[in-house]
Amino acid sequence: MSEAARDTGTGAAAGSGTAAGRLVVGVDGSEPSLKALRWAARQAALTGDALEAVIAWEMPSAYGWAGLPGLPDDVDLEANADQVLARAVETALTPEQARTVTRRTVLGNPAQAILDTGEGADLIVVGVRGHGTFRSTLLGSVSHTVTVHASCPVVVVRGTAGTAVTAPAGGGS
Numbered sequence: 001m002s003e004a005a006r007d008t009g010t011g012a013a014a015g016s017g018t019a020a021g022r023l024v025v026g027v028d029g030s031e032p033s034l035k036a037l038r039w040a041a042r043q044a045a046l047t048g049d050a051l052e053a054v055i056a057w058e059m060p061s062a063y064g065w066a067g068l069p070g071l072p073d074d075v076d077l078e079a080n081a082d083q084v085l086a087r088a089v090e091t092a093l094t095p096e097q098a099r100t101v102t103r104r105t106v107l108g109n110p111a112q113a114i115l116d117t118g119e120g121a122d123l124i125v126v127g128v129r130g131h132g133t134f135r136s137t138l139l140g141s142v143s144h145t146v147t148v149h150a151s152c153p154v155v156v157v158r159g160t161a162g163t164a165v166t167a168p169a170g171g172g173s
Contacts, residue, residue, distance in 0.1 A: 020047055020048040020049050020122075021047065021048075021049040021050070021121070021122035021123075022049055022050050022052060022120065022121040022122055023040055023043060023044050023047070023049040023050065023051050023052070023121060023122060023123045023124075023125065024052045024053075024054060024114065024117050024118040024121045024123070024124045024125070025037050025040040025051065025052070025053050025054070025124070025125040025126070026054055026055075026110065026113075026114040026124070026125070026126045026127070026142065026146070027053045027054065027055045027084075027085055027088045027089075028055060028084070028110065028142075029055075029084040029085075029087070029088050030127065030129065030159070031127075031159050032127030032128055032129050032157065032158070032159025033088065033126075033127040033159075034088055034091060034092040034127070035092075035127055035157050035159045036125045036126055036127035036155075036157040036159075037053060037088060037089065037092040037093065037125075037127075038092050038093065039125060039155065039157050040053075040125040040155075041092070041093050041097045041101075043123070043125070043155075044100075045097075047122075049122055049123070050100075050102065051100060051101050051102070052101070052102045052103075052104060052117060052121075053085060053088070053089055053101050053102070053103050053104070054103075054104040054105075054106060054113055054114055054117040055081050055082075055084060055085040055088075055103075055104070055105055055106070055113075056081070056105075056106045056107070056108055056109065056110040056112075056113035056114070057077050057078055057080070057081035057105065057106075057107060058107070058108065058109065058110075059077070078105060078107065081105050082103075082105050085103050085105060086103070089101050089103065104117055110142045111142045111145035111146055111149075114126065114142065114146050115145075115146060115149055115150060115151075118146075118150055118151070118152060119151060120151075120152075121152050122152060122153075123152060123153050123154070123155060124146060124150050124152060124153070124154045124155070125154070125155045125156075125157060126142065126143045126146050126147075126154065126155075126156055126157070127143070127156075127157045127158075127159050128141070128143040128156050128157070128158055128159065129159060143156050
C-alpha cells in the first residue's frame with residue numbers, strides 16, 4: 001500500500017486476529033458505493049472477514065506551484081475525503097457495524113488505491129453507477145479497472161447515480 005495511505009479508524013475486527021480474512025470496499029460517497037458498503041458489511045458478517053473501507057483523493061490536475069485558483073486556503077482535500085468516508089460509513093451501516101470497519105484514506109488514483117488496499121484481501125467490493133459503455137469509456141471506470149486488475153475476486157454492486165454524501169464546504173464539520 002502507498003505510503004500516503006492513512007488508517008483513519010481502528011475497527012474492532014482489524015488486527016484482532018479473530019477475522020477469517022479481509023474484505024475491502026471502495027467508497028466515494030455516491031449511492032452505488034453506499035450500496036456496496038452495505039453489501040460488504042453483510043458479507044463480512046456472514047464470513048467473519050474484517051471489513052476495510054477505502055476512499056482515495058487526488059490533487060486536482062490544475063494544482064501547481066501557485067496553488068488552486070479560487071480554492072480557499074483552508075480547504076483540506078484529505079480531511080474532506082476523511083469526512084466523506086466517515087459520513088458514508090455512518091449513513092450506510094448500523095453503529096455496531098460501523099465500529100468494526102477499518103477506514104483508509106489514500107492519496108492517489110481511486111482504482112489504484114482500491115487495488116493496492118485489496119492486495120492480499122479475500123474479496124473486493126465496488127459500486128458502479130451503471131453508465132453506458134460509451135460514457136464509461138470517456139470517463140474511465142474505477143469498477144472496470146478494479147475487476148480487470150484485482151488479485152482476488154471482485155463483487156460489483158450495481159446502482160444508479162444519485163445523491164452523494166458530501167463533506168461541508170471548507171472542510172469543517
